[in-house]
Amino acid sequence: xxxxxxxxxxxxxxxxxxxxxxxxxxxxxxxxxxxxxxxxxxxxxxxxxxxxxxxxxxxxxxxxxxxxxxxxxxxxxxxxxxxxxxxxxxxxxxxxxxxxxxxxxxxxxxxxxxxxxxxxxxxxxxxxxxxxxxxxxxxxxxxxxxxxxxxxxxxxxxxxxxxxxxxxxxxxxxxxxxxxxxxxxxxxxxxxxxxxxxxxxxxxxxxxxxxxxxxxxxxxxxxxxxxxxxxxxxxxxxxxxxxxxxxxxxxxxxxxxxxxxxxxxxxxxxxxxxxxxxxxxxxxxxxxxxxxxxxxxxxxxxxxxxxxxxxxxxxxxxxxxxxxxxxxxxxxxxxxxxxxxxxxxxxxxxxxxxxxxxxxxxxxxxxxxxxxxxxxxxxxxxxxxxxxxxxxxxxxxxxxxxxxxxxxxxxxxxxxxxxxxxxxxxxxxxxxxxxxxxxxxxxxxxxxxxxxxxxxxxxxxxxxxxxxxxxxxxxxxxxxxxxxxxxxxxxxxxxxxxxxxxxxxxxxxxxxxxxxxxxxxxxxxxxxxxxxxxxxxxxxxxxxxxxxxxxxxxxxxxxxxxxxxxxxxxxxxxxxxx
Amino acid sequence: xxxxxxxxxxxxxxxxxxxxxxxxxxxxxxxxxxxxxxxxxxxxxxxxxxxxxxxxxxxxxxxxxxxxxxxxxxxxxxxxxxxxxxxxxxxxxxxxxxxxxxxxxxxxxxxx
Numbered sequence: 001x002x003x004x005x006x007x008x009x010x011x012x013x014x015x016x017x018x019x020x021x022x023x024x025x026x027x028x029x030x031x032x033x034x035x036x037x038x039x040x041x042x043x044x045x046x047x048x049x050x051x052x053x054x055x056x057x058x059x060x061x062x063x064x065x066x067x068x069x070x071x072x073x074x075x076x077x078x079x080x081x082x083x084x085x086x087x088x089x090x091x092x093x094x095x096x097x098x099x100x101x102x103x104x105x106x107x108x109x110x111x112x113x114x115x116x117x118x119x120x121x122x123x124x125x126x127x128x129x130x131x132x133x134x135x136x137x138x139x140x141x142x143x144x145x146x147x148x149x150x151x152x153x154x155x156x157x158x159x160x161x162x163x164x165x166x167x168x169x170x171x172x173x174x175x176x177x178x179x180x181x182x183x184x185x186x187x188x189x190x191x192x193x194x195x196x197x198x199x200x201x202x203x204x205x206x207x208x209x210x211x212x213x214x215x216x217x218x219x220x221x222x223x224x225x226x227x228x229x230x231x232x233x234x235x236x237x238x239x240x241x242x243x244x245x246x247x248x249x250x251x252x253x254x255x256x257x258x259x260x261x262x263x264x265x266x267x268x269x270x271x272x273x274x275x276x277x278x279x280x281x282x283x284x285x286x287x288x289x290x291x292x293x294x295x296x297x298x299x300x301x302x303x304x305x306x307x308x309x310x311x312x313x314x315x316x317x318x319x320x321x322x323x324x325x326x327x328x329x330x331x332x333x334x335x336x337x338x339x340x341x342x343x344x345x346x347x348x349x350x351x352x353x354x355x356x357x358x359x360x361x362x363x364x365x366x367x368x369x370x371x372x373x374x375x376x377x378x379x380x381x382x383x384x385x386x387x388x389x390x391x392x393x394x395x396x397x398x399x400x401x402x403x404x405x406x407x408x409x410x411x412x413x414x415x416x417x418x419x420x421x422x423x424x425x426x427x428x429x430x431x432x433x434x435x436x437x438x439x440x441x442x443x444x445x446x447x448x449x450x451x452x453x454x455x456x457x458x459x460x461x462x463x464x465x466x467x468x469x470x471x472x473x474x475x476x477x478x479x480x481x482x483x484x485x486x487x488x489x490x491x492x493x494x495x496x497x498x499x500x501x502x503x504x505x506x507x508x509x510x511x512x513x514x515x516x517x518x519x520x521x522x523x524x525x526x527x528x529x530x531x532x533x534x535x536x537x538x539x540x541x542x543x544x545x546x547x548x549x550x551x552x553x554x555x556x557x558x559x560x561x562x563x564x565x566x567x568x569x570x571x572x573x574x575x576x577x578x
Numbered sequence: 579x580x581x582x583x584x585x586x587x588x589x590x591x592x593x594x595x596x597x598x599x600x601x602x603x604x605x606x607x608x609x610x611x612x613x614x615x616x617x618x619x620x621x622x623x624x625x626x627x628x629x630x631x632x633x634x635x636x637x638x639x640x641x642x643x644x645x646x647x648x649x650x651x652x653x654x655x656x657x658x659x660x661x662x663x664x665x666x667x668x669x670x671x672x673x674x675x676x677x678x679x680x681x682x683x684x685x686x687x688x689x690x
Binding site for chain 2: 002003004006007008013015017018019020021022023025028029030032048052059062064065105106107109110206219222243254257258261262267268271272274275276284288332505
């Protein structure tokens with residue numbers, strides 16, 4: 001029966017639900033085999049058993065480092081056998097050697113990555129008080145996971161304290177008295193395998209607490225539960241009544257665990273959906289998050305609903321259809337109030353009414369900072385949808401609202417500028433940029449968009465801002481030259497191309513335009529020099545070769561002219577090559 | 579402590595027990611095969627997938643879950659056999675857990 005408890009024990013649900021946690025079942029498999037073989041070794045004294053046990057321990061440690069702690073359990077078993085510590089250590093010596101060697105290897109190897117679970121230990125961050133605190137928490141969670149589902153799983157609750165202290169106390173008494181060797185052994189196993197994880201950090205963003213850390217320890221507690229229940233029922237009842245009560249309670253606990261494991265699946269859906277959204281696989285992410293909410297909304301953190309809503313808006317969908325099914329959840333009041341206004345913008349421009357309704361919802365919100373953040377992200381995501389739909393007017397309005405709700409939201413601000421650029425509203429952009437400058441590359445993108453809309457003067461103003469902030473930006477100088485050229489201001493155009501080639505001597509386009517301008521200004525030697533640079537950079541530029549030939553002819557260099565004219569004639573056009 | 583039930587040590591008893599456990603496992607984990615990857619699964623499959631071409635990738639400095647070569651090799655084997663779908667991985671973990679629970683039940687008795 002204890003095996004059945006272990007099968008559906010909700011405390012270790014993450015180790016079964018999460019593929020990357022395959023290490024835990026593997027490690028437990030090898031660890032239990034190690035123990036069985038070690039017992040054979042101390043019963044028969046055969047060296048072969050010790051060697052086999054060491055090999056399996058090695059596999060266990062190379063699956064998960066926690067298997068190192070199994071050595072402690074083996075020493076305990078040997079000690080119980082003969083009550084001599086020296087004998088126990090001697091019997092477990094091969095295991096100790098393997099554990100030290102491979103333990104150090106796994107430890108140092110795991111330190112090479114910043115995400116290592118054990119890095120904190122060698123980083124000198126081991127704190128005794130915190131470790132004891134975690135041991136009590138983990139011990140409590142072995143029994144309380146089903147009860148705390150729906151609460152914040154990453155923090156310790158009163159019930160964890162009570163049950164944790166109670167369990168450790170009972171375990172100490174049972175081990176000390178030693179009346180039941182079977183239970184004592186497995187209680188030692190549980191405490192040791194809990195201790196193996198007390199140094200590990202708890203990642204709060206995972207929203208599932210220490211569940212996977214409890215996998216190895218829970219192999220011991222499942223037996224303890226059945227043993228405890230049997231002891232309790234036998235004490236007060238006998239005969240048929242004892243059997244009926246025992247089976248009833250046992251079945252109730254099993255059913256409760258199965259139900260809790262099913263509920264906890266929602267967390268797996270949530271974390272999966274979150275992962276897909278983070279990888280910009282929006283459609284899949286939203287689908288999986290929707291499944292999480294449909295599966296069991298009560299066990300999910302608020303973040304699940306927020307991510308689902310924001311993802312839906314980014315795809316131009318209303319999240320309210322699904323969220324209205326869980327509208328009785330008190331945590332969602334503010335979110336639903338906000339969404340009910342924002343989704344109206346999907347179909348029409350709500351105008352001042354929308355602002356007023358949002359302001360009212362904001363006044364009522366308990367967590368105002370969260371409301372502001374959610375509202376700005378909601379508008380931002382909706383705007384990104386309309387941007388993809390090329391509805392730039394609406395995009396600009398929505399990005400503007402996102403910035404209104406959170407002025408430091410850079411992504412929304414840049415989106416607003418892009419939308420305005422697409423609309424050709426360069427004056428508005430320049431106005432906005434006066435108060436809040438943006439990065440050079442982004443500014444260049446904006447300038448190009450505005451240039452393509454045909455508003456050259458405004459594009460010029462942006463490019464001039466770029467060259468002021470980054471005087472070595474050859475491309476910006478070049479574009480300044482292009483715009484001056486389009487506006488017919490030849491002197492400024494010429495200066496801009498000179499700046500370009502001074503900052504980038506390999507800018508062939510700038511050399512070419514510079515050559516043309518110098519030729520028009522009757523500066524033949526300057527034009528020849530510029531064209532020689534073009535030909536150096538583009539030896540097969542037919543137009544440049546021909547122009548250079550003509551320039552040399554005008555300068556009286558007939559030999560040079562002949563050479564470049566011949567080269568121009570030898571150049572095969574690109575389309576002819578194909 | 580006296581046993582509450584005097585269960586006969588017959589093959590049939592174990593058969594009923596195994597059947598019951600399969601049913602319970604199905605009830606508890608039946609639809610895990612519909613789940614997709616999550617969290618580190620993406621990077622892990624990607625890392626081990628890269629190791630199909632170059633095994634030294636398994637010992638690269640920047641790994642999501644370093645120091646677990648046995649798990650890496652198991653992942654590698656699954657990917658090599660072209661079974662690397664989320665559904666297969668989930669069913670595999672559940673099977674591993676199922677086998678482990680049966681063995682743990684016997685081992686608990688051995689330790690007595």
